[in-house]
Amino acid sequence: MESDKTESTMPARSRIGLILGLTGAGGCLGLIVLAALLAVLFFQDAAKKCPPKDFPVYPGAQKTDFNYETSGAASRCSVGWESDAASTEVSAFYEASLTGGAWQLVSKDPQTGLWYFQRRTDGSNIGRISFSKSGTLTRIEAQILTGQSPVPSASP
Secondary structure (H helix, E strand, O other): OHHHHHHHOOOHHHHHHHHHHHHHHHHHHHHHHHHHHHHHHHHHHHHHHOOOOOOOOOOOOEEEEEEEEEEOOEEEEEEEEEEOOOHHHHHHHHHHHHHHOOEEEEEEOOOOOOEEEEEOOEEEEEEEEEEEEEOOEEEEEEEEEEOOOOOHHHOO
């Protein structure tokens, strides 16, 4: 009976404190869930934009990583793929794709191995791509910038 008396005589202030504490924790939890949801939605949106839908991707290449950043109207997409095809096959694919598709090859730097390209219809979308061996795989790395100067020397 002692416990009944203690519980029923609990000061109203303690009950209000308990309610406020639980509400505050729930509110904090709600903010955490909201932040996590926004992060997932941003990640999904970034994955759809990086690389752009019309950028050529070597058939069968597996996307291994990407990073998408925005700053005002400009964005930077860094993406990597790996393929079990020979690097000569992969580079031949990109040579053809960057000659007749939505993107055009601007220049190749024989010293660094970087190829620079831009979108045919919008010179403010520029980028570079490189190919390298990674064990038995060919590694493809691209950086695509939007809202940039189309001058090749200003490429990423």
